[in-house]
Amino acid sequence: MRCSPGQLLRAHCSSWTRNGNGRWSAAHRRLAVIAAAAACTVTLAGCVTPAFNTSSYRQKTQESASEMAGLVGTARLAASAYLQGKLYSATADTIVSDAENDAGDIVTQWTSVQPPTAQAENIMSKAQTLLSDTSDQLTALRIAVRKGDRQQIGSLLTKLGPAIPKLKKLAAAG
């Protein structure tokens, strides 16, 4: 038998005790399973929670910048190793593509957080260009690696170099 959410809720409110034979009702058990599954999904998915004040927004920005710096570092290492003939193009492409995808996720998640105060908006305007530009440069690097365009890879490595200290500075200061 299937229960609607309304039926489950009524069952939940009317009898939060065991029934006559000392067992939990089927509705209770289903409700518990649904609640546990929902809790697990939300917790394990690592969903982005809203920022309620400037400090929390700053912290999210710092975390995003720190993760982005790590991704740029990984992508630069892979691209350099490819240029030095230490990585196959397929392997370099996979590593740089993974970094690019993760960078895109970071930017999407960070921009989805509403800045709660005017101060937080200032932080956003300072960080947005750096995070988005870095993500775009990783996309350009992936394209160059996939094409095997060594000159373009070299040029992008030079461009991405200064991004790491800037991102680290943002991660430290917010």
Next chain:
Amino acid sequence: MSPLKLALGVMTAIGGFVDIGNLVTSGITGARFGMALTWAIILGTVGMTVYGEMAGRVAAVGGRAVFHSVRERLGPRVGLVNLTSSFVLSLLTLSAEIGGVALVLQLATGINYLLWVPLVGLFVWLVIYRAPFMLIENVFGMMGLGLIIFIIALFKLPVDWHGLWVGATHPWVPSSEPHSTYWFYAVSLYGACLVPYQVLFFSSGGREESWTTKSIPQMRMNAVVGFPLGGLLSIAIMASMIPIYSSLNVNVSHLGQIALPVAASVGLVGLIFALIGFFAATFAAAAEAALSAGYAVAQFFGWTWGKMHEPRAAAQFHVVCLASIIAATGFILTTIDPITVTLVSVVLGAVAIPLTYFPVLVVANDEEYMGKWVNGRLSNVLGSVFLVIMVLASVVTLPLLFITKAGH
């Protein structure tokens, strides 16, 4: 016993010890915590050695694989709970390993891993259905030795050996990390070394190879020498992340990142060895996890099981293996991240470890079965200490999983 056979067994045990769980957890923790969690690998490896030896002895002397003991000692009802948890974990591990093989193939070819997943599932089934047991154990175990390249890479990387030693011997929580995350990854490293399918496979493999008391010295060498050397490989993977990633604050979350330090230090040859090692370790573990799912169900219900029988004679066992492979392949095809599945499987494995290991300890103490091979004082002290640790870890694991959002 010939020294060649002895060496082959030990090398197989070394290569077979490492799977996707060890690769991922060692890579993540090395980049994030340095050597501060080395103790968790050592603890898990010693636990695996103690219980692997015990399970192997029970298989050789008592003629009983793990799930015979589970049903016999815990009864059908509690045993069924045990079987369910073990089976689900084997499925989760199998999913992670199939995903891992597909990720390795993506690294080698550039073709998206999801396209490889069905082929990997098919190949795992073909190997289980057609290939002899010794081939699964020995060929992939030997290929897994390709991971030794991580030890070689350590000598080519700019390693601060004193820093590594200090990190390993002073296991403090880094100031940048919360205590809960540190303990979450400690449990994941420990769980990756003690995954229940490994002891299930080790003891059932003993029956497949018709171990007797004469096989005990070989079995002991595999467990006492092979497993710790496998643990050493995990530590080498952890250490090789540090010179490359620690200054960049990289969060390792992809298999390619784990291979990168080897490529950067040793070059293309190193990369090839690393990829062969990754492939062998994950593929062998996929086959072992699928077989373990079949072993657990068939042993519990008293069906004919094992590759020592023709598939027709052990049809139910082979159906369970096939169904497990199909389910695991389908699960990874949902596009769930195999690395996340790996982390969750090793952590949930840590919850279920006592359920699998406790019956082994009980049977290994039964003089009726074991005769003069019954547990000695050392085995019992170590077994009991580890059982307490396993229970403690299983109690804290789920809260840590939720508090840290699976280590984020």
